[in-house]
Amino acid sequence: MQAVDHVTLATNNGAIGGGEVMLLRIAEALRELSVEVTVVAPATPGGVAEAAKKAGFETVQLHVKNRLSWMWQLRRWDAKHRKGVLWCNGLVPATATWGHRDRIVHLHQHPDGLHRVLSALSRVGAVATLVPSAHMLRSVPGARVMPNWTALMPRSERSPGPDAPFTVGFLGRLGPDKGVHVLAQAMRLLDEQDPGRYRLALAGEPVFVAKSKVEQVEQALAEVDALVDRVGWVRPSEFFDTIDLLVVPSVWEEPFGLVAAEAMSAQVPVVVSDAGALPEIVGSETGMVTPKGDAPALAEKIARIASGNEGVDVAVQHARWAENYSPTAGVVRVRELLDTLGA
Incomplete structure (x- = not known):
């Protein structure tokens, strides 16, 4: 040729x-x-x-x-x-x-x-x-x-007050394949351990999700309704300004993981499941990977990050994005x- x-x-x-x-x-x-x-x-x-x-x-x-x-x-x-x-x-x-x-x-x-x-x-x-x-x-x-690859998403400096809740974010399709029900279970466990300490910012809609699957997700979310802020569709750059941690808890074999890469570009800490290519994107050696479908393990990881007992080097995540997904x-x-x- x-x-x-x-x-x-x-x-x-x-x-x-x-x-x-x-x-x-x-x-x-x-x-x-x-x-x-x-x-x-x-x-x-x-x-x-x-x-x-x-x-x-x-x-x-x-x-x-x-x-x-x-x-x-x-x-x-x-x-x-x-x-x-x-x-x-x-x-x-x-x-x-x-x-x-x-x-x-x-x-x-x-x-x-x-x-x-x-x-x-x-x-x-x-x-x-x-x-x-x-x-x-x-x-x-x-x-x-x-x-x-994804564009650079600058993030505004986030400085919540000392009594502000730790905000966990989810961005994507609201279906069970994306692990929304697993994240809901993890949030319930976190609230039981430390009431009022955590909130879940949920961005996205159940587009192309079967009715029975939507009901499965809604049932799980109903158990933590008091903890959830639903923001619908929103620009990732705007969403990242409002959260302390992004969680990508998929249970299906993700072929990539664009949302995770976007968070890395914005220097937002990101935790993923070990589904498909997600560990490949964030780096399996970073410690920011939990077993798919394991709500207790996810809750423990979030709690450790929120308490400062597990450090998250967002500069390393950002450098990984710049080298591979920019x-x-x-x-x-x-x-x-x-x-x-x-x-």
Whole structure:
């Protein structure tokens, strides 16, 4: 393959989610490397297309009715009109364009069931397959690890009064896979041990969570309702200013852990479970990892941090972010990938 001077980024969805945020960050990194970028996305929903146009990228909007229509239209468009390398940002565009030449397949989720078959099909003809963590190599062998990255999130100096409660924060989808019920159980244990000492700031909504799963989470939260402040959707940078510790208590195999990386950039102490790639993100050697699903262990960890009996070196966490998950690190990895393709 000749040197890469143009990349077309195909989105997984028209609406903006975590993977689509990464598409826009990849586009920015490519532009910084003087590579021309085209973003192709559904016209409806138009979140990705509008964000790409606002950022100044050439944008192609395809008029589609549903996901299957998007895949069909994308395959036809790619065969006739694409310029340069096609960067398939997710399983949907990768499957839609299987067998086409000069494609990068970028998978953000562990493929299972039918998705495992589609993942294998989508890689036919690909010049590279990318995953966001070494942990994902277990389900996508032979791929190349390209960790996600996040912008720097400066944090205001936090100086709560001596009698202020210790505020634990959760940011993300309010579902049992994210371990919200485990965190609720841990908060109940903490309040029993030291009434009034702790509060839980809960940011997020149960988007794409089944009704039965929402009920499971709500039942757990009802037991600590007096301790919980629900803030809904909020900018991470604003949320981090209000908490003393971020907890990421997932119980499913996280393919990355963007919220943890964001907290590290803001120098907010962060504790994660040992689910999926989370220990890989914060560093398993930091001591900020607890067993997934273990509410007593999580409560003990929070209590030790709140009491000062377990030190948290946020400068070390921030340095880890700067080296591995910052925009600068992202540009370096994109350059290395393009150099490999153009060799």
